Amino acid sequence: MKVLIVDDDPVSRRLLQSYLQKWGYEVVVALDGADAWRRFEQEEFAIVVSDWMMPEVVGTELIRRIRASGRPNYVYTILLTGRSQKEDLVEGMEAGADDFVGKPFLAEELQVRLRAGERIVKLERAMADQNRELREAQDALQKAAARPSG
Amino acid sequence: MTPTSDTRAGKPDTREKALRINLHLHRYGTFAEIGAGQEVVRWFFRVGGAAGAIAKSVSAYDVAVSDAIYGPCERYVSRQRLQSMLDREFDGTVRQFDEHRGGTTAFFAFADTVSARNYKGTNECHGWMGVKFQTHPRDQGGQVILHVRMLDTENSQQQEALGVVGVNLLYGAFFHHLEPEHLLDSLLDNLSVQRIEIDMIELSGIAFQHVDNRVMSLKLVQLGLTNAAMFAADGTVLQPSEVLYKKPILVERGSFRPVTHVHLDMLRCAREKFLQEPAVQGETVVPLMEITMSSLLATGEQDYRDFLARADLLAAEGMTVLISNYFEYYRLAAYLARYTKKQIGIAMGVGSLRELFNEKYYTQLEGGILESFGRLFKNDLKLYIYPLLDPANGDLTAVQNLEVAPRLRKLYGYLVDRGCIEQLSNFNEQYLPIFTRDVLKKINSGDPSWEEMVPSRVAEVINRCGYFGCRQSPRA
Numbered sequence: 001m002k003v004l005i006v007d008d009d010p011v012s013r014r015l016l017q018s019y020l021q022k023w024g025y026e027v028v029v030a031l032d033g034a035d036a037w038r039r040f041e042q043e044e045f046a047i048v049v050s051d052w053m054m055p056e057v058v059g060t061e062l063i064r065r066i067r068a069s070g071r072p073n074y075v076y077t078i079l080l081t082g083r084s085q086k087e088d089l090v091e092g093m094e095a096g097a098d099d100f101v102g103k104p105f106l107a108e109e110l111q112v113r114l115r116a117g118e119r120i121v122k123l124e125r126a127m128a129d130q131n132r133e134l135r136e137a138q139d140a141l142q143k144a145a146a147r148p149s150g
Numbered sequence: 151m152t153p154t155s156d157t158r159a160g161k162p163d164t165r166e167k168a169l170r171i172n173l174h175l176h177r178y179g180t181f182a183e184i185g186a187g188q189e190v191v192r193w194f195f196r197v198g199g200a201a202g203a204i205a206k207s208v209s210a211y212d213v214a215v216s217d218a219i220y221g222p223c224e225r226y227v228s229r230q231r232l233q234s235m236l237d238r239e240f241d242g243t244v245r246q247f248d249e250h251r252g253g254t255t256a257f258f259a260f261a262d263t264v265s266a267r268n269y270k271g272t273n274e275c276h277g278w279m280g281v282k283f284q285t286h287p288r289d290q291g292g293q294v295i296l297h298v299r300m301l302d303t304e305n306s307q308q309q310e311a312l313g314v315v316g317v318n319l320l321y322g323a324f325f326h327h328l329e330p331e332h333l334l335d336s337l338l339d340n341l342s343v344q345r346i347e348i349d350m351i352e353l354s355g356i357a358f359q360h361v362d363n364r365v366m367s368l369k370l371v372q373l374g375l376t377n378a379a380m381f382a383a384d385g386t387v388l389q390p391s392e393v394l395y396k397k398p399i400l401v402e403r404g405s406f407r408p409v410t411h412v413h414l415d416m417l418r419c420a421r422e423k424f425l426q427e428p429a430v431q432g433e434t435v436v437p438l439m440e441i442t443m444s445s446l447l448a449t450g451e452q453d454y455r456d457f458l459a460r461a462d463l464l465a466a467e468g469m470t471v472l473i474s475n476y477f478e479y480y481r482l483a484a485y486l487a488r489y490t491k492k493q494i495g496i497a498m499g500v501g502s503l504r505e506l507f508n509e510k511y512y513t514q515l516e517g518g519i520l521e522s523f524g525r526l527f528k529n530d531l532k533l534y535i536y537p538l539l540d541p542a543n544g545d546l547t548a549v550q551n552l553e554v555a556p557r558l559r560k561l562y563g564y565l566v567d568r569g570c571i572e573q574l575s576n577f578n579e580q581y582l583p584i585f586t587r588d589v590l591k592k593i594n595s596g597d598p599s600w601e602e603m604v605p606s607r608v609a610e611v612i613n614r615c616g617y618f619g620c621r622q623s624p625r626a
Contacts, residue, residue, distance in 0.1 A: 009550075009573070009575060010575045011537060011546070011548045011549075011550060011573050011574075011575045012548075012550050014546060015546060015548060015550055015551050018544075018545070018546065019551075082563075082566070082567040102563060103550060103563075103566070103567075104549055104550045104551060104552060104562065104563060104566055105550065105551065106551075106553065106559075107551055
């Protein structure tokens with residue numbers, strides 16, 4: 001599963017990359033919010049893990065752009081937040097974030113939250129597939145019914 | 151009993167010491183004291199026989215009088231003022247008496263300049279004290295100067311304690327100069343560390359030509375006369391306020407056995423970040439390398455050669471060294487805050503940060519770890535954390551992923567979020583795999599690759615001096 005991680009702090013970036021690769025994710029690293037948006041426009045990602053406080057494009061703005069992008073597949077987003085930003089969780093959720101991980105983070109906590117995101121993405125993809133199949137079946141039935149009998 | 155030995159019953163009391171000096175046939179000199187009365191010379195007048203030892207006693211109480219005798223100065227309670235007093239009084243005594251009794255008399259000059267507790271109790275209670283003396287008639291002799299902090303709460307008690315230290319200093323200089331350790335040990339005879347702290351001592355001159363003042367600084371801490379002592383890269387003993395007064399301070403703790411690229415990179419990284427602090431911008435930061443006594447005692451018996459080796463290597467990199475008895479960081483912070491209200495930064499590895507969150511170190515505090523952090527982080531103190539690389543699996547541990555006890559996680563998160571703990575990100579990646587223990591192993595096994603793990607100047611000194619079992623020595 002392809003994950004975009006974005007953090008303007010090089011140590012955080014390195015740690016996130018290291019953990020996610022160890023857990024089997026395909027990882028793309030962005031240096032800041034603007035870089036993340038550029039990469040998002042060029043590639044498909046299932047999950048985005050983003051720091052909140054970054055220069056220029058902050059985490060919430062990045063998520064707003066992702067939600068407004070009109071991509072066919074759902075992108076699960078996790079915001080990394082410092083303690084004081086917990087008060088602003090409403091703002092994060094309104095921007096479209098699916099989950100939050102506090103900084104400093106526990107690797108185990110990040111892993112289970114990613115798994116939860118992965119489950120939702122897979123479920124969403126499966127539902128989309130089923131919906132497509134249903135639509136196709138319905139179309140086929142409608143076509144068959146419309147065919148003149150006899 | 152000879153005048154140089156202590157009594158059979160133990161150490162002589164202050165009265166006995168003063169009397170022995172007075173009755174010594176070959177000692178003669180001058181006392182000059184500024185501030186806090188004439189507490190030292192009073193002992194010699196009180197015990198009797200003072201005419202045999204004292205040529206003159208001066209109390210330059212008014213600054214105008216002080217300036218007229220010793221010349222102008224910026225600070226009256228300072229090492230510079232003490233030195234000018236010692237030089238003038240010693241030279242004057244020798245000049246005046248040398249002709250008719252110089253062949254049989256060892257002259258001396260004692261001086262102190264002290265600020266005892268003022269009426270409102272608002273001043274720093276401290277002083278400088280010294281003796282310049284001939285060990286034998288017409289030799290060049292030696293000099294001992296020291297800095298004291300008076301801890302009594304009453305002015306009269308401070309004066310009394312000061313008088314006792316002065317007598318101890320004279321007695322030690324005259325009768326224990328061949329055994330500098332004994333001299334040091336005797337400075338607080340008939341006193342306690344609760345009353346007087348001696349945080350700096352410097353022995354100089356022919357009488358002490360074999361004395362390394364860095365070792366004396368170490369002994370001050372070891373003997374409990376102070377909790378911290380400092381010396382400069384050139385080996386000069388420093389009085390902390392001379393260096394730290396009103397300056398932002400950045401300190402790195404380590405065993406430095408030996409100092410490696412990592413130690414210096416940690417300080418560089420922390421310094422770069424520290425200089426960006428709004429309160430530090432434009433200021434001159436004092437960088438310190440701190441070695442705790444517990445680190446020096448880590449291998450059991452104190453090894454002075456090992457200590458000097460570490461000091462020499464830090465000196466090769468131009469570092470000022472602080473030796474302290476402050477194992478707990480909050481005590482170190484309190485000590486530094488004594489001298490400055492400016493910001494203090496502490497650079498440490500993430501392993502030390504993990505230890506900082508170990509509650510076993512705070513059981514003696516009523517408020518436990520919360521109290522320790524309250525004390526540590528006041529005055530905007532900041533910790534700068536260097537990451538740790540696990541060479542076995544390449545895993546990096548940093549502030550962001552450090553695991554502390556579950557019940558402390560919120561506290562840890564709060565301190566990180568508040569900016570009290572900052573991860574260094576400007577480190578040199580190539581230095582992360584360097585560990586002091588590996589450097590030592592390689593030196594011992596004759597593997598020359600250790601030289602790449604330390605700065606070239608450090609490698610040169612280790613090779614030249616054969617430190618830590620280096621077998622390449624002596625190259626020079």
